[in-house]
Amino acid sequence: MTLQDVKRLFKQYTSREHSWLSVPITAATLLVLLVFVKSCQGIIYSHSNECRIYRLGYTIDEARALAAALSDEQADSLVARGEHDTIAYPIIGQRYFIAKNFDHYLALHKVDTAASLADIVAIVNVGDFPEGAIQAAHCDTSKGYLMLVNGQHFLDESYKPDSLVLFKKSYCYEEQKALSPVVEAFKAMQQECKKETDAQLMVNSAYRSYKQQITTHKNNNKRYVAQPGNSEHQTGLAIDVTSLQHPEKWAFDKSKEGVWMRENCHKYGFILRYPEKQSRILGYSYEPWHLRYVGKDVAKQIHDEDITFDEYYAYYLERQQAQ
Numbered sequence: 001m002t003l004q005d006v007k008r009l010f011k012q013y014t015s016r017e018h019s020w021l022s023v024p025i026t027a028a029t030l031l032v033l034l035v036f037v038k039s040c041q042g043i044i045y046s047h048s049n050e051c052r053i054y055r056l057g058y059t060i061d062e063a064r065a066l067a068a069a070l071s072d073e074q075a076d077s078l079v080a081r082g083e084h085d086t087i088a089y090p091i092i093g094q095r096y097f098i099a100k101n102f103d104h105y106l107a108l109h110k111v112d113t114a115a116s117l118a119d120i121v122a123i124v125n126v127g128d129f130p131e132g133a134i135q136a137a138h139c140d141t142s143k144g145y146l147m148l149v150n151g152q153h154f155l156d157e158s159y160k161p162d163s164l165v166l167f168k169k170s171y172c173y174e175e176q177k178a179l180s181p182v183v184e185a186f187k188a189m190q191q192e193c194k195k196e197t198d199a200q201l202m203v204n205s206a207y208r209s210y211k212q213q214i215t216t217h218k219n220n221n222k223r224y225v226a227q228p229g230n231s232e233h234q235t236g237l238a239i240d241v242t243s244l245q246h247p248e249k250w251a252f253d254k255s256k257e258g259v260w261m262r263e264n265c266h267k268y269g270f271i272l273r274y275p276e277k278q279s280r281i282l283g284y285s286y287e288p289w290h291l292r293y294v295g296k297d298v299a300k301q302i303h304d305e306d307i308t309f310d311e312y313y314a315y316y317l318e319r320q321q322a323q
């Protein structure tokens with residue numbers, strides 16, 4: 001039957017003498033079209049990430065949320081595993097979830113089933129992947145007060161902060177320098193601490209050049225002293241603090257001025273860089289004396305959210321930059 005024949009027949013049946021046939025023919029045509037469109041939609045949906053994930057055993061709401069949170073590549077790899085993963089859905093609801101780390105979260109859970117989901121997110125976000133830590137990289141000094149220096153982010157031997165200023169002699173045992181806002185913030189904190197606790201905070205160590213760090217690293221407990229290039233002291237933004245009344249670091253930790261400093265330093269723009277809580281999760285050694293200047297707003301946020309600077313950096317600076 002040619003197209004001409006179809007046209008002729010259609011004309012014949014819809015002509016006046018067969019007009020009673022036009023209604024069922026039109027209805028049937030519409031029905032066929034509807035079935036066709038529906039089946040096309042079905043085929044398209046069955047290839048969607050949502051449907052493919054749903055078929056692994058997730059509920060439709062979970063599948064929808066996972067499909068929305070993951071890239072096509074991640075959805076492909078989740079589907080390729082061919083099984084339901086118990087943490088895939090709850091992990092995307094974690095406060096500091098970063099989409100690009102999804103596969104690492106699942107991999108870490110496989111080898112560390114006892115870790116909470118929040119800990120898994122924290123550990124992976126700071127670059128401690130189950131497949132091995134991220135490669136060491138140059139510190140991004142353009143971040144200014146928010147530059148990140150740690151075991152994986154290093155400063156060159158030649159890096160020296162601009163315009164370091166001296167702390168007042170009465171605040172330190174020997175000459176110490178840091179960036180000007182750090183010196184000012186310490187002065188304000190020191191004065192308030194004196195009023196509140198009657199103790200005098202002292203700067204034990206502040207800026208250390210790469211060369212000085214070589215000596216410090218050689219002469220001290222390696223657990224607490226970073227390798228040259230990996231020390232925050234080279235930024236001019238870090239200070240080690242104890243008090244005249246409790247010059248010994250661990251005695252300071254338990255003293256009333258030590259407790260006061262931990263609770264109040266964020267009001268002056270400082271954070272406790274290696275807090276006790278995170279040392280268990282992130283493998284740092286607790287250092288109640290080491291303060292890092294980040295400015296008041298960020299210090300308050302880190303204090304309020306009870307996270308480390310590394311977690312802050314990964315979630316609020318790097319993630320946003322990548323988006």
Ligand SMILES: [Zn+2]
Pocket residue numbers: 233238239240289290291
């Ligand atoms: Zn320190």
